[in-house]
Every structure is written in structure tokens, then in C-alpha cells.
Amino acid sequence: MTAKIVRPYGDTTGDGRIQVSFTLPVPFGTPTEKARAEGAAMQLAGKMGLEPAMVVHAKGMGPDYTFFVVYGRVSHLVDLSQVTVTEREFPLLSPAEVNLRIRTGLGRKLVVVGACIGTDAHTVGIDAILNVKGHSGEKGLEYYREIRVVNLGSQVAIPDLVARSAAEAADAVLVSQVVTQRDAHISNAKEMSAAFRAAFGSGTPKQPLLVVGGPRFDPLIAPELGVDKIFGKGTTPGEVASYLAYALAPDSGPGVEAQVGASA
Amino acid sequence: MQTRLNLDPAVVREARALAAKAGQPIVAMAKTHTTVSVERAVLRLAGLKGADPDGMPWVNRLVDAVRETTGLEHGVALPAWDALLTGGYDDLASLAAAAAHGKVAFRIPAGAAATAARAAAAASLAAGIGRIDANRAQRQRMIEQTSEPRKPWIYLIVATGDIYEDIPQAQAAAREGADIIAVIRSTGQSLLDYVPEGATREGFAGTYATQENFRLMRAALDETSRELGRYVRLTNYASGLCMPEIASLAGLERLDMMLNDCMYGIIFRDINPRRTFIDQRFSRQIHARAGIIINTGEDNYLTTADAVDAAHTVVVSQLMNEFFGKEAGLAAGQLGLGHAFEISPDVPDSFLLELAHAQLVRELFPDAPLKYMPPTKHMTGNVFAGYLLDAFFNLCGVMTDQSILLIGMMTEGIHTPFLSDRDLALENVRYVRDAAGRLGESFVPAPGGFIERRAREVLGESVALLRRINDEGLLTAIADGTFGITKRPADGGRGLDGVISRADGYFNPASDILDGGERAPAGELDPRTAPVETGAAR
Numbered sequence A: 001m002t003a004k005i006v007r008p009y010g011d012t013t014g015d016g017r018i019q020v021s022f023t024l025p026v027p028f029g030t031p032t033e034k035a036r037a038e039g040a041a042m043q044l045a046g047k048m049g050l051e052p053a054m055v056v057h058a059k060g061m062g063p064d065y066t067f068f069v070v071y072g073r074v075s076h077l078v079d080l081s082q083v084t085v086t087e088r089e090f091p092l093l094s095p096a097e098v099n100l101r102i103r104t105g106l107g108r109k110l111v112v113v114g115a116c117i118g119t120d121a122h123t124v125g126i127d128a129i130l131n132v133k134g135h136s137g138e139k140g141l142e143y144y145r146e147i148r149v150v151n152l153g154s155q156v157a158i159p160d161l162v163a164r165s166a167a168e169a170a171d172a173v174l175v176s177q178v179v180t181q182r183d184a185h186i187s188n189a190k191e192m193s194a195a196f197r198a199a200f201g202s203g204t205p206k207q208p209l210l211v212v213g214g215p216r217f218d219p220l221i222a223p224e225l226g227v228d229k230i231f232g233k234g235t236t237p238g239e240v241a242s243y244l245a246y247a248l249a250p251d252s253g254p255g256v257e258a259q260v261g262a263s264a
Numbered sequence B: 001m002q003t004r005l006n007l008d009p010a011v012v013r014e015a016r017a018l019a020a021k022a023g024q025p026i027v028a029m030a031k032t033h034t035t036v037s038v039e040r041a042v043l044r045l046a047g048l049k050g051a052d053p054d055g056m057p058w059v060n061r062l063v064d065a066v067r068e069t070t071g072l073e074h075g076v077a078l079p080a081w082d083a084l085l086t087g088g089y090d091d092l093a094s095l096a097a098a099a100a101h102g103k104v105a106f107r108i109p110a111g112a113a114a115t116a117a118r119a120a121a122a123a124s125l126a127a128g129i130g131r132i133d134a135n136r137a138q139r140q141r142m143i144e145q146t147s148e149p150r151k152p153w154i155y156l157i158v159a160t161g162d163i164y165e166d167i168p169q170a171q172a173a174a175r176e177g178a179d180i181i182a183v184i185r186s187t188g189q190s191l192l193d194y195v196p197e198g199a200t201r202e203g204f205a206g207t208y209a210t211q212e213n214f215r216l217m218r219a220a221l222d223e224t225s226r227e228l229g230r231y232v233r234l235t236n237y238a239s240g241l242c243m244p245e246i247a248s249l250a251g252l253e254r255l256d257m258m259l260n261d262c263m264y265g266i267i268f269r270d271i272n273p274r275r276t277f278i279d280q281r282f283s284r285q286i287h288a289r290a291g292i293i294i295n296t297g298e299d300n301y302l303t304t305a306d307a308v309d310a311a312h313t314v315v316v317s318q319l320m321n322e323f324f325g326k327e328a329g330l331a332a333g334q335l336g337l338g339h340a341f342e343i344s345p346d347v348p349d350s351f352l353l354e355l356a357h358a359q360l361v362r363e364l365f366p367d368a369p370l371k372y373m374p375p376t377k378h379m380t381g382n383v384f385a386g387y388l389l390d391a392f393f394n395l396c397g398v399m400t401d402q403s404i405l406l407i408g409m410m411t412e413g414i415h416t417p418f419l420s421d422r423d424l425a426l427e428n429v430r431y432v433r434d435a436a437g438r439l440g441e442s443f444v445p446a447p448g449g450f451i452e453r454r455a456r457e458v459l460g461e462s463v464a465l466l467r468r469i470n471d472e473g474l475l476t477a478i479a480d481g482t483f484g485i486t487k488r489p490a491d492g493g494r495g496l497d498g499v500i501s502r503a504d505g506y507f508n509p510a511s512d513i514l515d516g517g518e519r520a521p522a523g524e525l526d527p528r529t530a531p532v533e534t535g536a537a538r
Helices: A031-047 A095-105 A124-130 A158-167 A181-200 A219-225 A237-248 A254-263 B009-032 B036-045 B058-069 B077-087 B092-100 B111-145 B163-175 B211-228 B243-252 B264-269 B273-290 B298-304 B311-327 B350-364 B383-399 B419-436 B450-472 B474-479 B509-519
Strands: A017-024 A050-061 A065-074 A110-116 A147-151 A172-176 A209-213 A229-231 B033-035 B153-158 B180-183 B233-237 B257-259 B293-295 B338-340 B371-373 B404-406 B499-501
Touching: A017 A031, A017 A050, A017 B419, A031 A050, A031 A065, A050 B419, A065 B419, A095 A237, A110 A124, A110 A158, A110 A237, A124 A147, A124 A172, A124 A209, A124 A237, A158 A172, A158 A181, A172 A181, A172 A237, A181 A209, A181 A219, A209 A237, A219 A229, A229 A237, B009 B033, B009 B273, B009 B311, B009 B450, B009 B474, B033 B036, B033 B273, B036 B058, B036 B077, B036 B111, B036 B243, B036 B273, B036 B509, B058 B077, B058 B092, B077 B092, B077 B111, B111 B211, B111 B243, B111 B273, B111 B509, B153 B163, B153 B419, B163 B180, B163 B211, B163 B419, B180 B211, B180 B257, B211 B233, B211 B243, B233 B243, B243 B257, B243 B273, B264 B273, B264 B298, B273 B293, B273 B311, B273 B474, B273 B499, B273 B509, B298 B311, B298 B338, B311 B338, B311 B350, B311 B450, B338 B350, B350 B383, B350 B450, B371 B383, B383 B419, B450 B474
Parallel strands: A110 A147, A110 A172, A172 A209, A209 A229, B153 B180, B153 B404, B180 B233, B233 B257, B257 B293, B338 B371, B371 B404
Antiparallel strands: A017 A065, A050 A065, B033 B499
């Protein structure tokens, strides 16, 4: 498939068919109200570029709201040449390969400090990455012999995180942010990176690698947040470990490459 | 209820005996210690409300002031009521305001002054606990005037952060079929060492638990209960550093169910284990008195640990929660033990495993209003598959006679549920309940079959783990990461500095009433000689 311009696929190439569901704050009681509600849904569908559209389901929810399912054809085209993606810039390694790369490239244990910052008490994400248990069948970073993990837990104040990272001589700082109300994850991450910049500057010791993760982060906005890397929903511990090895343990030559290649 | 799994009663008895043995040292510790939050709860029960201009509650100011002068080893009540009587203050609030400015010279009174202080404190607490008793009676009247919903009760969460947004959402959810409304707390609250004041409109991923928010929501749901002719219960969270205070506020404002787990705060919020166990005992005594059903949090273990490998840790925690709960006076019908449908759908026979686990819990705790939690860990962005998984959860719930079903949302882990997500979720559970509600009576696993074998295996693993816990002690087991994988040492975590060893002559007029039932003439008996076991323990 080399087409540069595509449309959504319903059941025939180029038919442009999609399905959407939404709620409007309109009543769905009397026959007049029902007709008006469906008309309102059709109007929204039209403005969204669905032409023709079909309201296949409408249901009143309480006295004031109506839920709709709409099928229709979009007139929009997708230009694949205009799509930008971040390809993973690092190879996925097994734990043994990560350990080897750290041993040969760094020559000592890699120190990771992890925390949930601000008011966020949801340690599930950071624990899934750091705990031996890990998730999705992959062991967490504690399992890696060459990684030393300091998990500070939940609701860590940013100054404490900076101080502890310095005290532990952290190579990387992993921060998890689950709560997103009022974009708290964005503002917390910015505040965190600014605090590290203020504390470390560009001198030595070098500022640790700043890594943030959470289900609602857009991986593309790392520069905006002032961090080195963002991991989004579904990230596994192996991906994080592979990234840390790639970013912090310089590739030490063909020996490692050959082994990576052999097991890939 | 007849057993469908042919569990060996001797093994079940052994499991309970081991849980009791593991819990005894914790109870002994709880009876010889107090915490800043227990002492603040005493003041709240005595009617002290409000906060200073910075928003710090008067109960905190007064307890802190007493702690800085006489210490809290004797409890807050003796020095506080002594100062109230001898200092000529109008009420506790004016005493607290003066104390906050360092204007009160607290002392541990002796002789007649002590007798007077004890009597005055006891009278205040008798009035506060009387209000809890009156609320319990009022709940019963409301149920008689409306009706008791049929089980399983449908449990739904609201969490806008703004109590005035929560109220219409909760009322709408009740009209759509919810029997229980839980108002999720703001995420930061569990680690706050004070309870915010007043109606609140700002929260993160939830709404602050405050006395005024409790009152507003209960009043709104009373209105809706009358409209629907069905009593709609209200739930909040007695957990975190202010567990005893929030339990007290729940009793004072007639909440109906409270999340209250023996180990959740330790494991998931890194609250100090000792602080948690001491706070927990007092809060459960309040819940027992108030007729509040507690909900325990075992479902959470399965969100970090594997739901098959860790199934037995759920059972062990339930047995511990049962022991601690009954010791604190809760009846079996108040023990809403938790568990969850969290096995990966990729595991072969995952639904059979879920049935085995759910039926095992049902049979181990036949009189408990079990709270069954929907899938979260394996809910993906595929909302359509998630909707199917939630339907299987609902089916397992009705087949194994679970009492409280938290309604699964297809947007779990993706987004705060839309109004329509909630409506679809209710449609899902209504369909399953109407279509298969009586399937449970025909659900008899084949003797010697997969489900029966799996249930026995989990029970066997539970007994083995309880033996290990008895060998090393519960606090050590928690420190080793037995529950929910997380390691929590006994002297780590937040709130340890709020734990105080009781001195001889420690006086807590609330505990005197709660420990002794109505029999103890509060204020006159030494609490150590007052009867401690309540009738519900068995």
C-alpha cells in the first residue's frame, strides 16, 4: 500500500465510513423532543464532516440528555505524507542485554530514582515500572542486576526529589503522573524540570536524565516540558530499561552489538 | 447457604484461628496506644467544628497545643475539658482559639478537678455518640419509609471535585439505578493530616471529604430516596491519616458505607503501619456503633500483583479484616469484604478462575455484604472489548451471589467516565441482573472439577501464608512485601510521629463508651478495666 491519500475504511475501499457516539444536552421525551434531538445530532454530524450521516441509536438519559450513535461518511482526506511520528530511537533489549550494556558502557550500577510528585498518590504506574514484579510479564527495574532503584513513593515534594537525586547520584529520575485534572501532570512536570535545571545547571555533577510517564502524556512534548523522555500509556519496564541503557551507557563496540543482533 | 465447593470445614477453621493469632498482637498494640487523629476524633465527636483563618481545623490546633504542653499520653480530653472548666471558655472552639495563641496553660488535673473534667468530657461525648445512635435509627426509618434495594446493590462513583457538581450527578445516577453512591476523594487527601472544612469545589480526581460535603450529599440523596421509594446509600473513605476523624464525621452525618481497610493505607499510600492499625481500630468502633458497612480494599492487591498468583493474599487479607473488624465490634453484616475481577483475559479459563475465586470468598464469608470490583488492569483503549469484559464481571457477580457490584466503566484507565459511559454501564448490569439474576441457584460446580479444585488450592495457599505470617509476625510480613508486592517496614511511612503510647490513666471518653457498650458509666471507669470485647465478636 503506497497510497499517500487515504480515507476511512468501512467495508469498501474509499467509502470514508466512520462511527461516532456522543451526548447532547437535549431532552428525548415527547415525539417532538425526539425529532428535535435527532435533528440536533444530524446537525453536529454534518458540521463534523459526516455526509451523509445516519443516527442509528438515540436514547434519553434522564430528563435532560440524549445519547447518540451515528454512522456516516466523512469527506475528509488523510495525507500520509503529513503524518509525523516518533520512531523509537533505541533498540529493545532483554534484561541480560541491558545489564551487559550498563556493565560495559557505564562500568558501574546505573542509579534510578523514582517518584510520584505533587499531590499524585497513584503509585501504580511507577511501581509497575520499578517493582520487581513489573507488569505485562516483564520484570520491573529492581530486577535488573546493574540498576539500583530508589523508589521514593507518592506525593514527593519536588525539592525533596532534587535533593535525594543529588544525594543518590542518580543517573536518571523517573516521575510518574497519573492525575490530569486541570493539566496537573503538565505543570508538575515543568516545575520538576525547572527545579533540576536550577539545582544542577550545566556543571558537574551532571543533571540526571529526566524521564516522565503517565497515561495521558503526549510523548511528543518532551522539549516543552523540559524533560529528556516521555513514556505514555502501556509502557513496559523493558522499554524503560532499554531506553536508560541506550541513553546512559555508551555503546561500547561491536561485541555488544553482535549480541544484541543475535538475540533480536 | 449450602456449600458448593465442598470446602473442608477444618481448613476454614484453621484459617480463621491463624488470622486471629496473627492479629492479636496488633490489637494489643492498638489498645495501648493512641494517635493525634484518634484524639482529634474525640473532639469532633464532642462537636468541635470549624477552622482558623488559615483553614487549619480547630481540632488540630487544640490537639497540637495540648501535645506541646502536657503531651497526649493521657489523651486530649482530660487536659482540654479541665482547661474548659477552669478557664471560663464558652465552648471548645473558643478554648481552641485561645490555645492556638498559646494562651492556655494545660495541665493533667488530679483529684476533684480530674473528676469534674472527666464528667464534663463524658457528657459531651455521650451527646456526640447519641447523635450517631440517632442517625442509625433515622437510617432505619428512612429504609422503612422508602425500601431496601434488592441485591446485588449497584455501586457507582462520582468524582468531579466539586460537591455542587457531584450532587446532580449522584442524583441522576440514583435515578438511573445506582443503589450506592460513592464520592471519590481528592487524590491528595489520604496524606493530609487534617480534614478540610466546609463545602469544597476544588479537588484533584475527586472531592474532599468534609463534614459539610457529607451533609450536603446525604441530604440530596434523602430527597432522591424519597422520590424513588428506594434508600440510596452514601459511601466515602475512612482511610489515610485522618481515618478516625472521617469515620466520626460519617457517623455524625449518617453516611452508610465507608471504605476502611486494615492494610490499604500502609501498602498503597505508604502510611505507617502502626498508625494505621491504631487509627483503624477506633474508626471501626465508630462504624460498628453507627451501623455503617465497611468496604475493604483487597481488590487493590490484584491491581499490582498478578490476580492468579496473588489470589490467596486477598483471602488472607479478608480474614485479617474480618478478625480486626469483629474485634472492634462490627457485625458480620457490616463487613463488606472486597475482591476483584482482575485476571488477564489472555489467561486460559480466566472466567472459570474468577468464578472459583468469587465463590470461595462467598462461601468463606456467607453473611458478609461482599463488595466485588470490576476489571481495571486489563481494560484497554478498546472500549468495546472492555464493555464485554464488564458484562462477564457482572455475570460472575450474579452467579456467585456478590452483594455489592461496583459498576465497571468501559473508559476505565482512559478517561473520567462520560455521562453516556455510566448510562451504558448501568444498562449492562441491568441486562445481566434481569437476564441471569437467578442463575446463581443453578450454579453448582462439578464435584472434583476445575472450579472446586482451584478454590481449594487458593484456600490451601491462604493457610500456608497465614502460617508464615504467624511465624514472622504481621508487621514483618507487611515489611516483606507479602501484600500487593510493596514492602512497608513497621517504622517507615507517614504518620508515625502521630503515634503516642498511652500512659496509666489515659482517658478517652469516646473509647469508654465504644469499648464498653452502654454498660460503662463513661467518665468514671478506668478504661483499662472497662469491658473491651463487644457482643459482636465471635
